[in-house]
Amino acid sequence: MDLARRLDKIPPYLFVEINRKIAERKAKGEDVISFAIGDPDMPTPGHIIDGLCRAARDPANHRYPETYGMPDLCKAIADWYQHRFGVTLDWPPTAEVLPLIGSKEGIGHMSFCMLDPGDIALVPDPGYPVYSVSTLLAGGEIHYMPLLERNGFLPDLDTIPLDIAKKAKIMWICYPNNPTGAVAGLDFFEKVVSFACKYGIAVCHDAPYTEVTFDNYRPHSFLEAPGAKEVGIEFHSLSKTYNMTGWRIGMAVGNSRMIDALFRFKSNLDSGIPQAIQIAAIEALTGKQDEIAVRNSEYQKRRDKLVNVLQEIGLEVTRPRAGFYIWAKIPDGYTSVKYTAELLDKVAVAVTPGIGYGKSGEGYIRLSITQPDDRFDEGIRRLLTFKKRR
Numbered sequence: 389m390d391l392a393r394r395l396d397k398i399p400p401y402l403f404v405e406i407n408r409k410i411a412e413r414k415a416k417g418e419d420v421i422s423f424a425i426g427d428p429d430m431p432t433p434g435h436i437i438d439g440l441c442r443a444a445r446d447p448a449n450h451r452y453p454e455t456y457g458m459p460d461l462c463k464a465i466a467d468w469y470q471h472r473f474g475v476t477l478d479w480p481p482t483a484e485v486l487p488l489i490g491s492k493e494g495i496g497h498m499s500f501c502m503l504d505p506g507d508i509a510l511v512p513d514p515g516y517p518v519y520s521v522s523t524l525l526a527g528g529e530i531h532y533m534p535l536l537e538r539n540g541f542l543p544d545l546d547t548i549p550l551d552i553a554k555k556a557k558i559m560w561i562c563y564p565n566n567p568t569g570a571v572a573g574l575d576f577f578e579k580v581v582s583f584a585c586k587y588g589i590a591v592c593h594d595a596p597y598t599e600v601t602f603d604n605y606r607p608h609s610f611l612e613a614p615g616a617k618e619v620g621i622e623f624h625s626l627s628k629t630y631n632m633t634g635w636r637i638g639m640a641v642g643n644s645r646m647i648d649a650l651f652r653f654k655s656n657l658d659s660g661i662p663q664a665i666q667i668a669a670i671e672a673l674t675g676k677q678d679e680i681a682v683r684n685s686e687y688q689k690r691r692d693k694l695v696n697v698l699q700e701i702g703l704e705v706t707r708p709r710a711g712f713y714i715w716a717k718i719p720d721g722y723t724s725v726k727y728t729a730e731l732l733d734k735v736a737v738a739v740t741p742g743i744g745y746g747k748s749g750e751g752y753i754r755l756s757i758t759q760p761d762d763r764f765d766e767g768i769r770r771l772l773t774f775k776k777r778r
């Protein structure tokens with residue numbers, strides 16, 4: 389049989405490869421500590437799980453879910469946006485809120501809603517791989533926007549060539565940023581809105597990390613920028629905010645034409661989010677929020693430990709104010725793949741090479757702070773010995 393040629397355009401998903409390498413080592417009896425993947429180690433808060441269990445026992449939730457998303461969930465999302473960001477969103481019949489099976493699902497499908505073959509997408513480099521992969525699968529072309537340290541890892545919109553800006557259909561941005569840990573102010577979002585208005589570009593802001601923050605930092609929503617709803621949408625997720633990666637639930641909010649297009653596309657492919665999980669999400673968004681601060685202070689301690697040890701072993705690191713990730717500059721003479729391989733070989737510590745997120749990620753490695761404390765501390769000890777073994 390022949391597989392579709394479109395699959396030739398895409399590499400294996402970065403983390404599938406990394407997990408495969410870690411599994412190989414583990415199969416040989418090696419105890420690998422992984423700083424590679426950003427997946428909360430702390431459990432989903434108990435009251436959310438209680439809501440999920442109650443809903444799972446109710447036969448009304450055993451049938452096909454409401455395809456759009458339950459009205460109560462749309463309302464909970466709109467209320468959360470109002471309360472958290474001061475952003476007002478309408479929900480059905482005016483579609484400014486759409487629940488998703490995790491934000492990755494919506495991000496991947498959005499490219500198919502916006503791009504015809506040959507259309508250009510503006511994609512951050514380095515960036516979460518799904519922006520570029522979904523562009524390629526939809527037949528689009530990528531214009532990378534380098535995220536450079538000297539620009540605070542924000543794209544420099546003034547350097548996008550005029551012919552590209554005129555042809556581009558969609559722009560991806562992500563703050564707090566994965567993988568660099570950078571944050572963006574409202575002034576940057578305002579600049580993006582005026583650029584998008586000028587050239588007729590649809591903006592997709594991917595924002596799953598706004599609630600994982602340190603040092604009392606409070607990130608903005610893209611939709612707080614005046615006019616943002618006219619040009620774009622924001623993807624959000626319960627994965628990182630409420631330690632719910634395993635349950636798969638997120639949302640897209642903002643421009644109603646884009647939201648409507650995404651719903652039209654995905655409702656032809658999936659049949660909605662299991663209702664018990666939607667009910668758990670309502671519990672998460674409307675219930676007590678105190679565990680977020682407790683969790684963030686745990687992450688902050690880990691962030692500080694990891695930044696300190698990386699600096700001690702000779703890497704250049706900026707202390708991030710949000711997100712799970714430390715973006716560390718490796719010494720000259722190494723590629724990110726070589727440095728990553730040495731860490732795995734010499735001290736059985738897995739991290740991700742910056743090149744995996746794009747060409748401008750070369751020279752960096754990314755480490756996540758989502759290992760349980762005992763494993764995390766063991767990883768820290770191993771990193772310290774790495775310096776001596778080099």
Ligand SMILES: Cc1ncc(COP(=O)(O)O)c(C=O)c1O
Nearest residue numbers: 490491492516566594625627638
């Ligand atoms: C930048 C970014 N966007 C989106 C996602 C997807 O999150 P989810 O599909 O769990 O909502 C991730 C997950 O790691 C991410 O880092």
